[in-house]
Amino acid sequence: MKHIIEEESKYAASAKAFRANVTRDLGNEELRSNFRGAMDYLMDKRKGAFSSEDELEVLREQCKLIKQRCLAKLPHLLEQLEGNLEKNGIKVHWAETITEANEIIAQLIAQKKGKSVVKGKSMVSEETALNDYLEERNVECLESDMGEYIVQLAKEHPSHIIMPAIHQNKKQVAKLFADNIEGFEYSTDVDTLIQQGRTVLRDKFCQADVGISGVNFAVAETGTLCLVENEGNGRMCTTIPDLHIAITGIEKVIEHLADVPPLLSLLTRSATGQAISTYFNMINSPRKPGEKDGPQEVHLVLLDNGRSQAFADEELRQTLQCIRCGACMNHCPVYTRIGGHAYGTVYPGPIGKMISPHMLGLDATSNLPTASTLCGACGEVCPVKIPIPKILLRLRQESVKPKSQQPEVMKGQGAGRNNVEALIWKVWAQVHKSPKLYALSMWGLTRFRFLMPKKLGGWTSVRTAPKPAAATLHERIKSKQSQHGRG
Amino acid sequence: MTNTKADIKAVSNTARGNILAKLKAEVNGADYDKLPKEIPYDYPEFSREENLAQFISELEKNHAQVIKTTKDNMAEVISEQLAALNITKLLYGENDAHREVINGLDNKIESQVYDFSIDNNKEMLFNECPAALSSSRCSIAATGSIVLWPDENEPRSLSLVPPVHFVIVDANNLYADFASLITAQQWQDKLPTNVVLISGPSKTADIQQTLAYGAHGPKALIVLLLNI
Numbered sequence: 001m002k003h004i005i006e007e008e009s010k011y012a013a014s015a016k017a018f019r020a021n022v023t024r025d026l027g028n029e030e031l032r033s034n035f036r037g038a039m040d041y042l043m044d045k046r047k048g049a050f051s052s053e054d055e056l057e058v059l060r061e062q063c064k065l066i067k068q069r070c071l072a073k074l075p076h077l078l079e080q081l082e083g084n085l086e087k088n089g090i091k092v093h094w095a096e097t098i099t100e101a102n103e104i105i106a107q108l109i110a111q112k113k114g115k116s117v118v119k120g121k122s123m124v125s126e127e128t129a130l131n132d133y134l135e136e137r138n139v140e141c142l143e144s145d146m147g148e149y150i151v152q153l154a155k156e157h158p159s160h161i162i163m164p165a166i167h168q169n170k171k172q173v174a175k176l177f178a179d180n181i182e183g184f185e186y187s188t189d190v191d192t193l194i195q196q197g198r199t200v201l202r203d204k205f206c207q208a209d210v211g212i213s214g215v216n217f218a219v220a221e222t223g224t225l226c227l228v229e230n231e232g233n234g235r236m237c238t239t240i241p242d243l244h245i246a247i248t249g250i251e252k253v254i255e256h257l258a259d260v261p262p263l264l265s266l267l268t269r270s271a272t273g274q275a276i277s278t279y280f281n282m283i284n285s286p287r288k289p290g291e292k293d294g295p296q297e298v299h300l301v302l303l304d305n306g307r308s309q310a311f312a313d314e315e316l317r318q319t320l321q322c323i324r325c326g327a328c329m330n331h332c333p334v335y336t337r338i339g340g341h342a343y344g345t346v347y348p349g350p351i352g353k354m355i356s357p358h359m360l361g362l363d364a365t366s367n368l369p370t371a372s373t374l375c376g377a378c379g380e381v382c383p384v385k386i387p388i389p390k391i392l393l394r395l396r397q398e399s400v401k402p403k404s405q406q407p408e409v410m411k412g413q414g415a416g417r418n419n420v421e422a423l424i425w426k427v428w429a430q431v432h433k434s435p436k437l438y439a440l441s442m443w444g445l446t447r448f449r450f451l452m453p454k455k456l457g458g459w460t461s462v463r464t465a466p467k468p469a470a471a472t473l474h475e476r477i478k479s480k481q482s483q484h485g486r487g
Numbered sequence: 488m489t490n491t492k493a494d495i496k497a498v499s500n501t502a503r504g505n506i507l508a509k510l511k512a513e514v515n516g517a518d519y520d521k522l523p524k525e526i527p528y529d530y531p532e533f534s535r536e537e538n539l540a541q542f543i544s545e546l547e548k549n550h551a552q553v554i555k556t557t558k559d560n561m562a563e564v565i566s567e568q569l570a571a572l573n574i575t576k577l578l579y580g581e582n583d584a585h586r587e588v589i590n591g592l593d594n595k596i597e598s599q600v601y602d603f604s605i606d607n608n609k610e611m612l613f614n615e616c617p618a619a620l621s622s623s624r625c626s627i628a629a630t631g632s633i634v635l636w637p638d639e640n641e642p643r644s645l646s647l648v649p650p651v652h653f654v655i656v657d658a659n660n661l662y663a664d665f666a667s668l669i670t671a672q673q674w675q676d677k678l679p680t681n682v683v684l685i686s687g688p689s690k691t692a693d694i695q696q697t698l699a700y701g702a703h704g705p706k707a708l709i710v711l712l713l714n715i
Contacts (some may be wrong), residue, residue, distance in 0.1 A: 069525070078510070103498065231703045
């Protein structure tokens with residue numbers, strides 16, 4: 001049997017380039033204004049959706065506990081989900097890595113001789129870079145969510161998990177359409193642009209042999225795949241083509257159908273401030289005998305890709321509570337300024353900083369957890385109460401832990417460790433433990449302050465160098481006291 | 488790439504074993520009876536009138552058109568709406584309850600029953616069906632949502648592909664919220680191939696946060712509200 005040759009995620013390289021990406025994007029004024037405008041809009045929408053602070057808090061606590069319960073039972077729920085899906089006629093596949101998931105999907109399509117795929121929005125398929133994989137195998141893959149369609153035309157990837165093309169303004173989209181769609185006359189009228197996208201994509205829905213979608217909630221109790229969307233492209237992808245393949249992370253399973261309403265309510269309100277999305281689509285089986293439409297085959301691919309690593313640590317497990325609403329990025333001062341692409345990962349913003357290290361390893365992502373001011377806004381708005389700042393601190397620790405220290409909690413442990421930095425902290429700790437050493441070092445620092453260099457690496461690239469005072473605080477207080485004593 | 492392909496069944500089986508083993512090792516011995524109690528928010532009770540008002544207001548906020556009508560007037564209302572939209576054809580499901588409505592339509596309107604399989608009729612469905620009429624199972628006041636329970640007579644694409652969707656909603660089947668609906672009807676016991684909650688016409692704000700209607704699904708959702 002031939003084994004699958006594991007491919008490294010293309011996002012490992014772009015995540016490594018984080019600092020360069022940040023410099024590039026911070027200097028792009030148009031991009032910054034696009035993000036500022038979008039984040040202000042989304043924060044405002046969310047605020048308007050929660051009129052009762054009391055309701056919000058009760059719902060957040062309830063949903064946190066729901067997700068924690070479902071995670072506590074995760075392996076059992078996955079088995080139950082599999083059993084019920086199979087009973088309903090939906091085939092289930094498991095993948096530990098992105099390449100396994102891609103290969104499974106490629107073969108499912110090949111078995112049906114599929115040539116053209118329409119995709120609903122699926123961040124997990126972005127995670128696996130499925131489009132690239134299929135296109136290398138001569139399968140045309142078209143994104144059908146309007147935002148995803150725009151980023152695909154622009155040969156980019158989503159800069160936001162809910163609004164993928166948020167980094168582009170309508171002028172940029174108009175130019176993109178004019179350059180790429182035959183017969184489109186440049187217009188910045190959003191209705192005209194959307195109707196143009198509709199025309200192109202409806203043809204594709206009609207012709208495609210395969211539909212690929214993500215999953216928002218997979219209900220174990222009933223074997224139901226739930227999709228949340230406004231556009232109708234998710235329904236198109238899961239209804240019109242003959243073959244529907246859904247792909248999702250293992251953490252998306254929930255126990256009961258009754259768990260859906262509170263989670264759904266918090267999801268749409270936190271994401272876009274909507275009481276509910278236009279469509280809430282619950283898929284239970286392929287087309288049954290006598291039914292006139294719907295796919296003949298439905299498959300679900302369950303992907304691990306580092307999630308089980310997060311699961312194994314009690315604190316980091318909370319990362320998997322995430323329901324992908326995007327509120328943390330909407331409220332993040334860092335995300336708003338550097339934008340979604342600077343992170344270099346599929347998932348940007350606070351959730352990206354928490355989850356990407358499990359997917360790509362700390363080797364590629366050790367910078368990400370440091371890209372936070374720890375202001376706490378993300379944790380405050382998180383609908384499932386993930387203590388995001390705390391988890392970021394933990395990830396910082398994991399990234400500077402000595403490589404050999406056991407137990408190894410994360411792939412790439414110690415990747416962010418710098419021996420000079422480690423030594424500095426060691427000395428710092430020693431000095432602060434001993435009053436004598438402390439006094440001596442302070443004396444030296446103040447007396448030899450003229451030796452302080454003007455340039456201190458990254459610190460002075462945007463700041464002036466710190467200048468120690470002429471005397472220590474202790475000395476000044478002492479001198480003040482003796483003056484008073486004399487007076 | 489060589490011609491031999493990895494056996495995806497074997498790949499999946501191995502992955503399944505590995506993933507479940509890793510997860511189970513972590514939850515081994517967990518006592519699920521000790522999980523903290525989840526307390527739902529206690530929503531106030533609303534009267535039928537309040538629920539109806541909320542239902543209509545949410546739908547209208549989301550650009551759906553709500554027309555209060557009666558069984559006897561429905562044909563006339565649909566005919567008028569179609570005339571205003573310059574549409575002369577209506578697709579409908581093979582539902583006995585609709586027969587009377589269909590028979591009562593203005594004779595300029597051609598009615599077509601969805602009695603075909605989608606497989607060889609996609610072009611026709613996408614290009615020659617400007618409007619559709621469907622029924623609904625029930626609805627939800629809090630979010631202004633209409634629950635469709637497609638079956639062999641009313642296929643899933645009936646409410647999705649035609650650009651104008653008329654949906655008949657019985658005010659007597661209105662529930663306060665999604666949670667109480669699922670509990671009241673015990674959905675977990677029996678679900679059809681597909682259930683969909685619809686809360687307005689298709690829309691998107693993907694270009695510069697500007698709301699546009701008619702993204703991929705119906706551009707217009709016209710709700711025929713009965714038994715108010």
